[in-house]
Structure formats: C-alpha cells, structure tokens
Amino acid sequence: METRPVINPIPPVRLYRINAGSCNGCDVELAATAAVASFDVERLGCCYSESPAEADIVLITGPLTLRVKDKVLRLHGEVPKPKVTVAVGVCPISGGVFRDSYAVAGPADDYLPVDVNVPGCPPHPRAILAGIAKAAALWRELSGCGQTLPEPAVPGSYDEDAAAPLGLRGKMRFNAAACVGCRMCEHVCAGGAIRIDELGPGLRFTLWHNSCVFCGLCSHYCPTKALTVTDQWQLSHFQEDKFSLTEQGFIPFVACTGCGHIMLPATPELLRVSYRKTNPEIERLKTLCPECRQKQSLGGIRR
Amino acid sequence: MIDFKEKVSETLSLRTGAEVTIEWRINIKGVMTGWCRLREAALILPAAEAVAGLEGRLSMITAYLSDSAKQKGVREIAFHFDLDGTTLTLGIELPLEGARIPSLTPLFRNADWHEREFMELYDIQVIGHPAPRRLFLDRSIDPAAFERLIPYSTFSNGANSKALWEKVMARSGNNRKELQ
Amino acid sequence: MSGTVITLGPQQLALEEPMYFSVEVDGEIVVGLDVLAGHVHRGMEHLVMKRNFYQNITLLERLCSLCSNSHPSTFCTAVEELAGIRIPARAEYLRAIADEIKRISSHLFNCAIIAHIIGQGTLFKRVMEVREIMQDTKESIYGNRMDLAANCIGGVRYDLTPESAVYLGKQMERIKGPLEELYRIYATDHAIRTRTEGLGVLPNRDAINYAVVGPVARASGIDYDVRRKSPYWAYDRLRFQVAVEQAGDVRARAMVRLREAREAVSLIEQCLVDLPPGPLCSDTLPEIPAGETIAKSEAPRGELIYYLNTDGTDMPVRLKWRVPSYMNWDALQVMLKGQRVADIPLIVNSIDPCISCTDR
Numbered sequence: 001m002e003t004r005p006v007i008n009p010i011p012p013v014r015l016y017r018i019n020a021g022s023c024n025g026c027d028v029e030l031a032a033t034a035a036v037a038s039f040d041v042e043r044l045g046c047c048y049s050e051s052p053a054e055a056d057i058v059l060i061t062g063p064l065t066l067r068v069k070d071k072v073l074r075l076h077g078e079v080p081k082p083k084v085t086v087a088v089g090v091c092p093i094s095g096g097v098f099r100d101s102y103a104v105a106g107p108a109d110d111y112l113p114v115d116v117n118v119p120g121c122p123p124h125p126r127a128i129l130a131g132i133a134k135a136a137a138l139w140r141e142l143s144g145c146g147q148t149l150p151e152p153a154v155p156g157s158y159d160e161d162a163a164a165p166l167g168l169r170g171k172m173r174f175n176a177a178a179c180v181g182c183r184m185c186e187h188v189c190a191g192g193a194i195r196i197d198e199l200g201p202g203l204r205f206t207l208w209h210n211s212c213v214f215c216g217l218c219s220h221y222c223p224t225k226a227l228t229v230t231d232q233w234q235l236s237h238f239q240e241d242k243f244s245l246t247e248q249g250f251i252p253f254v255a256c257t258g259c260g261h262i263m264l265p266a267t268p269e270l271l272r273v274s275y276r277k278t279n280p281e282i283e284r285l286k287t288l289c290p291e292c293r294q295k296q297s298l299g300g301i302r303r
Numbered sequence: 304m305i306d307f308k309e310k311v312s313e314t315l316s317l318r319t320g321a322e323v324t325i326e327w328r329i330n331i332k333g334v335m336t337g338w339c340r341l342r343e344a345a346l347i348l349p350a351a352e353a354v355a356g357l358e359g360r361l362s363m364i365t366a367y368l369s370d371s372a373k374q375k376g377v378r379e380i381a382f383h384f385d386l387d388g389t390t391l392t393l394g395i396e397l398p399l400e401g402a403r404i405p406s407l408t409p410l411f412r413n414a415d416w417h418e419r420e421f422m423e424l425y426d427i428q429v430i431g432h433p434a435p436r437r438l439f440l441d442r443s444i445d446p447a448a449f450e451r452l453i454p455y456s457t458f459s460n461g462a463n464s465k466a467l468w469e470k471v472m473a474r475s476g477n478n479r480k481e482l483q
Numbered sequence: 484m485s486g487t488v489i490t491l492g493p494q495q496l497a498l499e500e501p502m503y504f505s506v507e508v509d510g511e512i513v514v515g516l517d518v519l520a521g522h523v524h525r526g527m528e529h530l531v532m533k534r535n536f537y538q539n540i541t542l543l544e545r546l547c548s549l550c551s552n553s554h555p556s557t558f559c560t561a562v563e564e565l566a567g568i569r570i571p572a573r574a575e576y577l578r579a580i581a582d583e584i585k586r587i588s589s590h591l592f593n594c595a596i597i598a599h600i601i602g603q604g605t606l607f608k609r610v611m612e613v614r615e616i617m618q619d620t621k622e623s624i625y626g627n628r629m630d631l632a633a634n635c636i637g638g639v640r641y642d643l644t645p646e647s648a649v650y651l652g653k654q655m656e657r658i659k660g661p662l663e664e665l666y667r668i669y670a671t672d673h674a675i676r677t678r679t680e681g682l683g684v685l686p687n688r689d690a691i692n693y694a695v696v697g698p699v700a701r702a703s704g705i706d707y708d709v710r711r712k713s714p715y716w717a718y719d720r721l722r723f724q725v726a727v728e729q730a731g732d733v734r735a736r737a738m739v740r741l742r743e744a745r746e747a748v749s750l751i752e753q754c755l756v757d758l759p760p761g762p763l764c765s766d767t768l769p770e771i772p773a774g775e776t777i778a779k780s781e782a783p784r785g786e787l788i789y790y791l792n793t794d795g796t797d798m799p800v801r802l803k804w805r806v807p808s809y810m811n812w813d814a815l816q817v818m819l820k821g822q823r824v825a826d827i828p829l830i831v832n833s834i835d836p837c838i839s840c841t842d843r
Contacts, residue, residue, distance in 0.1 A: 019500055023523075024549060025551070027499045035608050035612075036608075065441075065525060066443055068501055098525045098527075101526035103524050103526035122629050168626050169625075188535075189538065190538040211467070217635075221768075243470045332713075363790065367800065367803070381790065383777065383788065392790075424528075448529070
C-alpha cells in the first residue's frame with residue numbers, strides 16, 4: 001500500500017476552552033469539534049490544549065457568572081500573549097437571556113479583551129469553526145507566524161459560503177412593510193434583543209443579533225409574520241462589528257384621511273389575516289383612524 | 304384511591320394532633336395532587352414525620368414571598384412530597400421578620416440542599432441544619448438575595464442592557480437610509 | 484490516618500462544566516466529600532419572576548442544553564394545568580417525540596464521556612458519531628442541534644410533515660443498529676467491564692434514603708419513572724419498559740441509559756404510527772388565572788418537578804423547579820467512599836451530573 005508522507009510544517013494553533021457559567025450547549029458543541037470528524041478543528045490547523053499556559057486562542061462560553069469571574073480572569077491571564085479570544089455563543093457577547101441577573105458579571109468584554117464573536121444559541125459547530133478560523137488567522141498575523149491556512153481536508157467544512165444545513169434556525173429578518181407595530185415580538189423576546197422606538201414620523205424596529213437566541217418565538221407570535229427566521233447562521237465577526245450586527249426597519253406613520261391624525265398604517269398582511277380578501281370598502285376604511293372608522297360605521301355604510 | 308386519600312389525611316391528623324384537610328385534585332391524565340395548608344408552621348415537623356411514615360419522599364421545598372402575603376405580614380413555604388407518583392404539597396406561613404423553622408434533615412436527608420438554598424435566597428432561619436452555609440451564591444451577593452433585589456422598573460432597564468443598547472443604537476441607530 | 488483534603492475542579496473531574504469537589508483522602512482512598520456548587524448560578528429563579536410566561540419558555544430552554552426540552556415543556560404543562568387548557572392530541576405526541584429525541588442524545592453523550600474517561604478514545608469518537616444521527620435529526624426537524632424551540636403554551640410550535648415523519652422514521656432505523664452495538668460493547672467488552680463493574684456502588688437501601696432519581700435510582704433497583712407513575716402528554720397511551728438494574732454500580736447506570744435509548748426509539752416509532760391529525764396548539768394567548776400547580780416529567784436524568792404560583796398577571800409570582808441532578812449529588816458520598824482517587828471522575832460522571840441544571 002502506498003503511503004503518502006505527512007507534510008505538516010506548520011505547528012498547530014492551540015485552543016483553550018473556558019466555561020464561564022454556560023448552560024453547556026456551546027461546550028457540548030465544542031466537544032463535537034474535538035470528537036466528530038466533519039467538525040474537527042484539526043482541519044483548521046488547530047488542536048485543543050489542556051493547559052492555558054500552552055495555548056494561543058481562548059474560547060470562552062457562558063455569561064460570566066460572579067462566582068466564576070475571578071477563576072476565568074486568572075485562567076485567561078495565564079494564556080501567553082499574543083492571545084486571541086473568541087466569545088462563543090451570545091452569552092459571553094451580551095449576556096444573552098441571563099443579562100441583568102444579580103448573579104451575572106458579564107458581558108465578558110467588560111473584563112477581558114475579546115477579538116472574535118460567534119453569535120448563536122448554541123452556534124452550529126460550523127459557525128464555531130468559522131469563528132476559530134478568523135481567530136487563528138488573526139493569531140498567525142499577531143505572532144508573526146504568517147503562514148497561510150492549510151487546505152481543509154473536506155472543502156467547505158468551515159467555509160462561510162457553504163450551504164446551510166437544511167432548515168437551520170438562523171438570524172431573523174424584519175419586513176417593515178408587514179409590521180403593524182403591536183410589539184408582541186418585543187414582549188416575548190427572552191433575550192431583550194428587540195427594541196421598538198417611536199421616532200417622530202414613525203416606529204423604528206431594531207433587533208440586535210448578538211442578543212438574540214434564535215428561538216424564533218417573535219416570529220411565532222407575530223400576527224403578520226413581519227418577522228421570519230432565515231437560514232443565515234454564519235454570523236461570526238470581529239469585535240469591531242459587535243454593536244452594528246443589527247436588523248432594522250422603519251414603519252412610517254400615515255395621516256388619517258378623515259381627520260388627519262397620524263396613525264400606524266394597516267398593512268396588507270394584517271388585512272389578509274383579518275379578512276382574507278380585501279374589497280374597496282376595506283381599502284377605504286383602512287385609511288381611517290379607529291375613531292373615524294367608528295364614526296363612519298355608526299353613520300352607516302354608504303354603498 | 305379513597306383509601307389512599309383517607310389514609311394520608313388520617314396519618315397527618317394523627318401526627319399533628321389537629322384536623323388536617325387536604326384538597327385532592329385529579330388532572331385529565333388521572334394524576335393526583337394533594338394540597339394542604341397547615342394551621343401552624345410548627346406542625347411541619349410532625350406532618351413531615353407522617354409523610355415519612357407513609358414512605359413518602361421529599362421532592363422539593365419552595366420558599367416564596369408574594370405581594371399579597373407581604374401585605375398580611377407573612378411569608379410562605381411549600382413542602383412538596385412524593386407519594387409514589389402523587390405529589391402532596393404542605394404549605395405553611397411564617398412571619399416576615401425573624402422567620403424560623405426546624406430542619407427536616409433528621410427525617411429527609413435531601414432536605415439539606417433545599418434548606419441551604421432558601422436560607423441564602425430568603426430571610427429564613429433553619430434550626431438544626433447540619434451545615435447552614437451558602438450553597439450557590441457568591442460571597443459578594445448580599446444575603447436573602449430574592450428579598451433585597453431591585454424592583455422591576457429598575458430591573459427592566461438593567462444597567463447592562465441599557466449600556467449595551469446605547470452602544471448598539473450609537474452604531475446602527477440613525478445611519479440607515481430609510482431612517483433619514 | 485486520614486485528613487488530607489484535596490480540591491478537584493472540572494479538569495480533574497472530566498466535566499464539561501465548572502464544579503468543584505473538596506475530597507478528603509486517606510492515601511489513595513476517598514473518605515469524605517463536599518460538593519462546592521454555584522459556579523453556573525445565573526439567578527434563573529429570580530429572572531423568571533421578572534419575565535412573562537412567553538419569555539420564560541425560551542429562558543428555561545437555556546437552563547441546560549442536554550435536557551433543554553424538558554424545561555419549557557414541563558413549564559408549559561404547568562401553565563396549561565393552571566389555565567385549564569387541554570393541549571391537542573397531536574401536540575401530546577409531538578411533545579413526547581421531542582423529549583425522547585433529547586433523551587437519546589443526552590444518554591449517548593454520557594456514554595461517550597464514560598468511554599473517554601476509561602481511555603477508550605476510539606469508542607468515545609464512535610459514540611459521538613452515533614450521536615450525530617440524533618444531532619442531524621434535531622437540526623433537520625427543529626432547526627437547532629441542541630435547543631429545539633418545540634413548545635408554546637397550549638401545545639407545540641413545530642409539526643411533522645409527511646416528509647419529515649418519514650425522515651424521522653428513517654433516522655430511527657439508522658440508529659437502531661448502532662444502539663444495539665453500543666449496548667453490546669458496554670455490556671460485554673472486557674476492558675469496560677473491568678473498569679465499571681462493582682465500581683461506585685449505591686445499594687438499594689441507600690438509594691432510597693438519599694432519594695435519588697432517574698437512571699441512578701433505576702440502576703439501584705428503584706422501579707420509578709415519572710412517565711409511568713404520573714403519566715403526561717401521550718405517555719398514557721405508549722408502551723414502554725422501565726429499565727431497572729439491581730447492581731447499583733457504574734456499569735448498571737450505563738446499562739440503564741443504553742436500554743432507555745433503545746426504548747426511546749421504540750417510543751418515537753409508536754408516536755409516528757399513532758400520531759393523530761389536528762391542530763398543534765389549542766389557544767394562542769390564553770388568560771393565566773391566579774393559582775398554584777405542580778407539573779412533572781421524566782427528564783433524561785430523572786424526575787423533574789415544577790411548582791408554579793400565579794396572581795392573574797402575565798408573570799409568575801413564583802416559579803420553582805427541582806432538577807434530577809439536584810437529588811443525585813449527595814449519593815456520591817456513598818458511591819465514592821472507599822474508592823480510589825483515580826476512579827473519582829468515572830464515578831462522578833456515572834451519575835450524569837448536570838451542573839447548569841443544579842446551579843440554575
């Protein structure tokens with residue numbers, strides 16, 4: 001049997017994991033990147049290290065509880081410079097659903113420098129690999145080991161353009177034209193990821209993907225499906241983009257054709273949900289504010 | 304079924320020396336739960352002895368402080384026991400200030416963690432606990448964490464959320480075309 | 484002479500989560516133990532009182548990823564019980580399917596860890612690859628490999644289309660062989676038997692005294708399973724055997740889990756055959772009246788119990804839950820006493836402890 005000589009001149013980039021009080025979801029997925037062939041970090045030229053002193057990249061999970069804070073900072077401090085830190089999952093990035101608890105000290109970047117964020121809850125192993133690939137490239141640059149990344153054994157295993165696994169719950173998409181401003185999405189969001197502000201001529205919708213846990217409950221309860229789940233799940237990014245990873249939309253107020261008062265428009269989606277099919281009468285009524293509608297109705301419908 | 308219910312209330316009445324009424328509820332699956340409020344907090348020890356005598360298992364202890372109870376100047380604890388699939392909940396009231404109850408650890412060894420936990424979350428003292436020290440809370444957190452915490456209005460505008468959202472809005476607040 | 488106290492952390496205990504043990508040793512032998520918990524304490528029982536019922540569905544799913552579905556489903560059951568909602572028959576089956584899928588994944592993860600600790604690297608990878616069948620299944624049907632987002636108040640928010648039902652059936656066919664193979668390996672492989680048999684024994688009498696639950700209890704001869712004792716969802720119409728072993732050692736606990744994984748496949752297959760048509764959810768936005776109630780389920784690690792107290796508003800007055808792991812830590816006192824220090828990780832992992840569940 002012919003054996004090919006192993007050519008691997010580049011020493012592996014060593015990864016060290018720190019659990020900062022996580023639900024173990026990200027940690028179990030990190031275990032998959034050590035044990036499952038199709039997600040193996042070795043394809044990125046990386047390996048796991050059991051000792052912080054012998055690591056190059058730190059992977060941190062969990063919201064950073066008060067109880068682990070000092071231990072986490074000590075371990076992080078033991079990793080020699082130049083080190084690159086990856087926040088895995090929304091917990092270390094923003095606190096996720098645990099933000100503002102009395103027992104939580106994070107987000108992690110309040111206490112230690114974070115370089116790469118991998119949103120998700122938990123992120124798909126391939127999203128984690130994409131984040132690690134970014135971190136490894138940055139570490140090679142910082143440490144002067146400027147070699148290029150070895151070709152992955154299976155192309156696309158961490159490639160950001162690789163096809164999404166079928167039906168994966170990715171980031172949310174907002175369609176302002178369908179929104180009726182009921183705020184149900186904001187009400188049901190456990191991560192506090194949605195904010196709706198009244199801004200002069202309308203409502204501004206903002207969803208911060210770094211606080212979203214991808215549960216899709218907002219879409220489930222949205223009466224007009226202005227919010228939908230997409231299959232975009234490759235969201236790893238450098239720290240500088242942390243706060244701009246948002247989905248935004250603007251719902252302009254319209255003036256009532258009866259009295260001129262400003263109001264939220266009745267969207268086609270709402271009319272479809274309410275009446276299934278529209279007719280000229282509904283089309284006319286939808287331009288009126290509730291008060292004018294009531295007046296018109298009491299006055300009888302003119303045909 | 305009737306025998307079982309009678310046996311439980313009789314045993315409890317006998318041990319506590321007081322007439323004990325249990326409200327039994329049966330759900331659509333035929334699973335039964337029993338609900339009973341003890342007249343005095345001190346009766347929890349003999350009542351727990353009765354449950355132990357029925358080969359019951361301590362399932363959970365819930366200390367809680369509702370607004371309505373607070374207005375009456377009391378706090379509550381619910382002791383949940385398992386009787387081979389039937390959950391029996393014994394409730395007691397304690398004073399808001401200086402609440403003390405006996406430890407159930409001599410009867411149910413697994414009361415240990417439950418008692419340690421509610422001692423750190425609420426202002427309740429457990430008499431006779433073998434090791435009344437903290438279970439989960441970090442030293443930096445004040446005792447009776449669930450009682451001394453900030454009200455909801457402050458909470459929902461939590462310092463962390465507020466600071467983070469300010470940064471989000473500063474980065475992506477008004478720089479989109481449709482907003483201009 | 485005893486008296487040396489050593490502190491063991493997640494690395495020495497081979498745990499994925501931060502948990503610390505203070506172990507009293509006499510030479511190489513364990514004589515005493517203190518469990519130092521709280522590192523994953525996120526104040527969740529306080530958070531749930533500051534969030535509404537809908538937010539709590541998602542928040543509770545983040546309690547622990549290995550049994551993530553058990554929490555929202557049992558919480559929703561408590562809310563439904565209070566509001567007098569009967570969930571549609573189809574939802575009862577879909578909830579059972581989601582829980583059983585999670586049970587197989589969870590049990591396989593523990594089996595993998597056991598292999599890892601014993602030093603069977605190839606077997607560890609093999610179990611993790613088998614588990615990937617379940618990860619793929621979760622991803623395809625629910626959209627995430629860990630958190631299913633399957634539940635809502637009044638039922639479920641996912642459906643099995645005819646195509647996805649066929650897919651799920653095929654995945655069950657795919658995993659049957661590997662599950663049989665793993666059962667056989669853990670039952671008969673000489674190296675595994677040598678390391679697990681007679682190790683960390685919890686005799687039946689102690690199991691009762693320490694009030695342990697789940698596979699830990701069943702491996703010590705306690706025939707208790709919430710699905711049987713207090714049926715819920717579709718479990719009153721499904722046929723299954725409660726896996727009980729008598730030896731009470733590390734091996735018996737692994738055998739119980741592997742038998743339960745096989746049983747879970749049968750439960751899912753029954754659900755697919757019996758799955759009734761109809762709606763998924765009975766009432767989208769129900770009023771939740773004031774009251775108190777209990778809901779229970781058999782999570783992968785055993786009995787899970789929720790207590791819900793409400794006042795007619797949309798936030799709980801109190802929501803308290805006790806996870807199975809909470810009951811099982813103390814029994815390590817019995818299992819570890821007289822055992823070698825080197826065996827601590829294996830014995831600790833044999834209770835399949837969940838730290839994020841315990842600490843909340």
